[in-house]
Amino acid sequence: MAVNLSKGQKVDLTKTNPGLVKVKVGLGWDTNKYDGGSSFDLDATAFCLNGSGKVNSDSDFIYYNNKSNTNGAIQLSGDNQTGEGAGDDESLTIDLNQVPANIEKVAFCITIHDAASRNQNFGQVANAFVRILKDGTNEELIRYDLGEDFSIETAVVVAELYRHNGEWKFSAVGSGYRDGLAGLCRDFGVQV
Template identity: 40%
Template sequence: MAVNLQKVVGGQRINLRKEQPGLKKLRAEISWDENRFDTGGKHDLDIFAVALQSNGKCREDRDFIVAFGYDDNGNNLAIHPSGAIVHSGDEMSGSKDGADEVISVDFTRVPAHITEMHFIASTNDGVRFGDVRNAKVVLVNDETNEPMYEYDLEENYSTETAILLFKLYLKDGDWRFGAEGKGYNKGVEAFIVEYGLQVG
């Protein structure tokens, strides 16, 4: 089967039910290569998912899905309580072949109160996305392994430290994809507060 990979840019809106009939599960793969400059350093990128209610806020701390860690009750912070969103873990340097970090979404398990999911890419150590080679996100049908959409981070966001990459949102009963492409110069803690949670 030929792969029909669509490049996406900020502002695009796609009805997944119409363009990807039968889609139940997808995964967002972020990949990058090591430091663009020959400084001997390596860059750590992270991708986060945020599950939101209709008011644009999280209902609980575990609606903010990160690469690793456990809460005080021993819950894995990389897995949403519903099982609908799962983070694969953190790759520190971009030295792996293929996808470096993956977040999977199972639409059949999304709770009714969650109407939107935001996906954020963030750098660490004060580096910009322009300092990273070949950074991109690919959305894949998790059942067929067919790539659907691709974001090139390096090309469009060379001065940013964090990017609201895209969102998945319900409209008229259909899950839709929105390519946001909003760049920020702030850390993960600022996003946590913005989504109605407390840091610490």
């Protein structure tokens, strides 16, 4: 049975699931009905961060134009440009044993593509979630539903997977950004 988290909660991932090596991080969302003249394109991104909370290089930024980190331990499924349908809209698979030792944290984010020019924000997004599944069986281990706490934000740090005393933990973050992907890149040390 999956553990449902609220914003700010943390839970052990590998300690409570001995032998867990590969996980799938599924992210999903819906958009509210509106006629703004442009379709929504939300994107899942991941930032592989060192102990200072920054990427070691731009290749540690995983998104639709860079679908894996340097050694391939973290892989993005692809770019779902409509978000239609039930379940995960985009996902990442992670081989926990292969994540480089200099990566202490992986931040998972959802951004709205071209939000400023399309006049879109997370106030128009509903049912956003992140979940951790056991790769292979798709058994849901952890789930965090973001709720409707956002309005003018155009990007959200949804959750983090991080190392602690040799184990992997999961943190439900839910932190919004008004300046979208560019703001995330700036804060995480990606050159844009």
